Structure formats: structure tokens, C-alpha cells
Amino acid sequence: MKRKVQARALEEGFVKVGICRPDAVPEAAGRLRAFLDAGRHGQMGWMADREEWRGSAAALWPEARSVIILAEAYTPDGDPLAGLAQRDRGVISVYAQGKDYHDLVKRRLKRLGRWLIEQAGGEIKVFVDTAPVMEKPLAQAAGLGWQGKHTNLLGRDLGNWVFLGAIFTTLELEPDAPEVSHCGTCTACLDICPTRAFPAPYQLDARRCISYLTIEHKGPVDTELRAFMGNRIYGCDDCLAVCPWNKFAVAAREIGYRPKHGLPELAELAALDDAGFRARFAESPIKRIGRDRFVRNVLYAIGNSGLPQLGEAAAVLVEDDDPAVADAARWAVGRLRGEAWTG
Incomplete structure (x- = not known):
């Protein structure tokens, strides 16, 4: 059996x-x-x-x-880390x-x-x-x-x-032998983490993990962590992408996992209202975090972009109904202007 x-x-x-x-x-x-x-x-x-x-x-x-x-x-x-250099676009986890x-x-x-x-x-x-x-x-x-x-x-x-x-x-099936770690002395995944979310090997502090911050965390993200998020607007693949064992990774068989679009433009995403957000991400796991949290992430990416031309996209949201979105918009505008953040 x-x-x-x-x-x-x-x-x-x-x-x-x-x-x-x-x-x-x-x-x-x-x-x-x-x-x-x-x-x-x-x-x-x-x-x-x-x-x-x-x-x-x-x-x-x-x-x-x-x-x-x-x-x-x-x-x-391809290389999921390549998009981190395209500062006018948002990086979404693979x-x-x-x-x-x-x-x-x-x-x-x-x-x-x-x-x-x-x-x-x-x-x-x-x-x-x-x-x-x-x-x-x-x-x-x-x-x-x-x-x-x-x-x-x-x-x-x-x-x-x-x-x-x-x-x-409820069936009794013969179990397989467990696997053991083959990480050896490699620390590539720990070293690349932008927010130092690993207190020690094999341990994660979710409170500093960009995947957690962009997906699970409600409200404003701690100011000290925002700059490290870069243009990651949903999840983070850094620690996965650098694992040497990926040279043996098997190809995906399900065509549904293939990207629907290229990297989205931050200015376009910042303009999404609730209806636009739901329509765009109807079949995606992104839909569960809702428009407000997603746009909050987009605004952090705009603030980190170093591109003054994106300031207008953030400025229109400084009075957004969602407090975290409004806070992120003010932070982004101030950061693009080189102003110190006072909260």
C-alpha cells in the first residue's frame, strides 16, 4: 500500500x-x-x-x-533576488x-x-x-x-x-526513516537576512522577519526595521534563494505557480483602493492581507526607493482612512525628502 x-x-x-x-x-x-x-x-x-x-x-x-x-x-x-535592484517596483515572494x-x-x-x-x-x-x-x-x-x-x-x-x-x-502505513541536517558549516541563509531575524542557527524571531512584517503584522512596522525592508512588499525570499542545496531543486510542475505579471510598479500599487486590490489579487494568497496592509508595505518600499518622482504617489495617502497607511505615507514622503522621522 x-x-x-x-x-x-x-x-x-x-x-x-x-x-x-x-x-x-x-x-x-x-x-x-x-x-x-x-x-x-x-x-x-x-x-x-x-x-x-x-x-x-x-x-x-x-x-x-x-x-x-x-x-x-x-x-x-530565475533569480528571485534580482528584483531588489529595481527600486521603482515591488518584490513579491515567489x-x-x-x-x-x-x-x-x-x-x-x-x-x-x-x-x-x-x-x-x-x-x-x-x-x-x-x-x-x-x-x-x-x-x-x-x-x-x-x-x-x-x-x-x-x-x-x-x-x-x-x-x-x-x-x-487511520491506516497503519510503514513509516520512513527521518532525515538529519546536512547544512554543515554553511551560514549563507543567516548572513543574508536584512533584519537579522535569526537569533541563532535553526531559530527564527518572527518579529524581525520581513515575511512576518509584510504579511502577519498589523499596524505600523517599527521604524528601525522599515529601511531594511527595501522594496519587498509581500514576503521575503532572501534566505531561501541563497541556499546551496537549490542546485538540486526540482522544477515546478504546476503552471499555476508561474508569475502572472512582471514586477509591479509601486506607483500603480499605491493607487489601489479596496475594489482594485481585490480584483487584482483575487486568485492570489496576497488577497488575505487586505488592501490596507498591502498598501502600507508599498509605501515603505516607496520610501526606500530613493526616487523623488514616487513622492506624489505617497503624498496622496497621508490622510488615508487607515492609520497605518497614513503613517507609512508620511514616513515615505519625509524619507524621500531626506527629513528625520518624528512619528
Whole structure:
């Protein structure tokens, strides 16, 4: 049955599959508690709200006997860091440049899950980054790869450009051997981080992570961090892009992950109202942060651009209804004028 599951998963478009027990990562709960105690989750209160489930896959669904972890590649064709030099344009994380991965991965998981029930019976639950499941430790336990020093999953035959999905099942399936770290002495991912978000290898302080700041953080971003955000307006790929193991990255099979457009112009994005924002990002994961937070990010990028011609796009928003947008607009205008920020 295990061999059949693996073969079927590859047919569905996944690039790698592994199996572990729900209780395969007993140390996960303690690591999560330490992360929360240090306050490194920032405003992500949902991480603490369901801590018991997040810390133990066995607690999430006690009837489950096996967890099937699947990897789907979204490897970019070019260098995602190249856009950082185009200061009049906004850089969006590779994973969000196409269609929403939640929809695409879940569709595949459900098809695979239905097939599994038809073949072997049992019950299933499928998860894609929307439930209290610690997919990365489970993926390491299932042998897909390991959590690198940047805390993301990477593999010797995968690179680190992968989405993870999980199928919990009541079936007893033979588990795979866990993987161990192969990062060695490399610190490329730690060294490149603009905001120094890694207190130590294999540890992340989300409060300083640009992905967290542009996606999860509500309200104004700390002034000391704004300049380091550059023109990153949704997510950050720096630590992923420099990983040497990406020389073995597998190509993305799903055409839906391909970028719909080139790098968008900051002035155009700053002019988006709610309706325009929803229309532009209807099929993208970007839609979930809403217009206000997105335009706030765009204004930080305008302020960091060093291009006075973008000042007008920011100036029209200094009285925006959203306080964080108005604050970002004032900051951007002042920065382009070379004025000291007083808040």
C-alpha cells in the first residue's frame, strides 16, 4: 500500500512523499513552548491559541495512525533576488506570484485522499497550512528533508522551494526513516537576512522577519526595521534563494505557480483602493492581507526607493482612512525628502 501511495502521489504532481507516525516529533511541543515564551511569534496569537494541537499531531486527531507528508515544488525559473535592484517596483515572494497554493495543493491532496479510501478504506483529514499542524518537523520525521538553519524545509533532492501538505489517516502505513541536517558549516541563509531575524542557527524571531512584517503584522512596522525592508512588499525570499542545496531543486510542475505579471510598479500599487486590490489579487494568497496592509508595505518600499518622482504617489495617502497607511505615507514622503522621522 505504501508503494502505491508513493506512486499515486507522484502521478498527482507531488515531487516527494514520506510517511511518519503522528507522535514522531515528541520534542516539537517543547520547542513551540520556548518559541512562544520568548514572544517570537509576535502578533500571531493563533500559534498560542491551539498550542496543544500544534505541538502534537497525535493530539490534533487521536484516531490517526499515520501521517503522509507531501512536497510540491514551486521553484522559480530565475533569480528571485534580482528584483531588489529595481527600486521603482515591488518584490513579491515567489510563492505568491501565481495562484494561491492553498487551493492547488488541497485539490491534489483531496484527490489522493479519495483514492486512498477507495483502495484501502479508513478515514482521512487533509491539511495545507491552515490548521495547527507543524508540517516541517513532520516532513523531517518522514524523511523528505530537514529544517535548515533558516527553519525552512530543504532536501538534497528538493532544494527548499516546496509547499507541504499532509494527509492524516487511520491506516497503519510503514513509516520512513527521518532525515538529519546536512547544512554543515554553511551560514549563507543567516548572513543574508536584512533584519537579522535569526537569533541563532535553526531559530527564527518572527518579529524581525520581513515575511512576518509584510504579511502577519498589523499596524505600523517599527521604524528601525522599515529601511531594511527595501522594496519587498509581500514576503521575503532572501534566505531561501541563497541556499546551496537549490542546485538540486526540482522544477515546478504546476503552471499555476508561474508569475502572472512582471514586477509591479509601486506607483500603480499605491493607487489601489479596496475594489482594485481585490480584483487584482483575487486568485492570489496576497488577497488575505487586505488592501490596507498591502498598501502600507508599498509605501515603505516607496520610501526606500530613493526616487523623488514616487513622492506624489505617497503624498496622496497621508490622510488615508487607515492609520497605518497614513503613517507609512508620511514616513515615505519625509524619507524621500531626506527629513528625520518624528512619528
